[in-house]
Amino acid sequence: MSLFSDRGVVLRTYKLGEADRIVVILTEGHGKIRAVAKGVRRTTSKFGARLEPLSHVSLLVWSGRSDLDIINQAEIVDTFRTIREDLDRVPKGISLLEVADQISQEGLADPRLYQMLVGALRALSDTAWNPELVAPAFFLKVLGLEGSAPVLDACASCGARPSSSIGRDSDRHIAAERTPERATEDEAGDLVELVAFDLVVGGMLCQGCRRGRAVSAEALDLMRRILNGSLSGVLRGVQPGSEEVTQIATEAMETHLDRRLRSVRSAVGA
């Protein structure tokens, strides 16, 4: 038996025996762990509410020969009470946990995923921010982390790049390079526009290649802003295209996982 300490977010729990639970935790340094919390279901448990899903905790864990670790101590870093006590935020928080659970692997440390989950939970618990885009932004960022970020700057099928942009840095760069031809292109009327999103190729498509769902310019801009790192700007206030981005991000994540996201599809928050 060896003892280790780490920080982590409780992703889910399962009942075990009379009064125990198996707690699934995404830790910073040890990847996803499955550990037994003995007696946690008793009202007199020393763990109390500390090992409920959503809790961000600092842990002391016994690691033995069996595939289940044993939780020795747990202290709260953050309870995320604003999430758990808001009917609108709870399902969104649970969908973050579900995706983190599906993406993470046991025994394989992924500190970036852990940091992104903690960051997303903090954003979701901050009442000054709009909760609508937290989960879709997290999904898109995680897809990026997995090397499966949706292609947004060129047609994912034929590679054509838009010569005009709706104001993002990467596009401005492309537009500047192409400035000499721009006038002729405009005159010729064959401006490339990215107008649809296809889940199979994982990105935007031009008019010529279009299939899948149509995507508005606002939604495309929003996805670019999310993936280019300006999250704090995106999460402040109401953004046009939010609903489209929520659907695209959810479907892209489901395609990546090859599995439906139960928490997103549940009717609880509706």
Added chain:
Amino acid sequence: MYTGPLRSLIDELGRMPGIGPKSAQRIAFYLLKAPLEDVTRLSNAIVVMKERTTLCSICFNISEGGGLCDVCDDAQRDGSILCIVEDPRDIVAVERTHRFKGRYHVLHGALNPLEGVGPDQLKIAELMERVGNEPIAEVILCTNPNLEGEATAMYLAKLLSRTDVSVTRIASGLPVGGDLEYADELTLGRALDGRTDLTTVRDGSTTI
């Protein structure tokens, strides 16, 4: 390792909650050595329980032979106050307090998005029907104080806010006999929110 009837009994026992392969084997060997009449009594008890036990048609508590449960059948119980629980075993827990004289409604679960349990899988439509038809003045949300139970309580509170019953939630607080220093932040925070005023004299023995 074992074959035939012994093997199949061990398999059946092993499917029960909280019984692992070792316990299943121990129970099977205990039954093997027990007198036939003891084993017959046990198997009869299981079959009779299964045949006679039904759910109360009003509150979905455990009842016998298709009738109403003991609580719904008791004319002394206060029909204006309804306690909502997740499981029939929670009724037993509340009854043991001797503090509640109203009636119950059993949801048979809690909302659990990760397990795909939504409102349609619970006795929520039946609850709303009762609230519409019975002279209910107050609904007490007595679901578990965990993530699923809290989400269920919030969901029901929102649904019931469209009706004219008053909706209350059981308080969260510290276990009596415990030490404050061991309390977790969430529980202690809720206990502070739910603090009671001691300057007005209260009759501690009132039941609801």
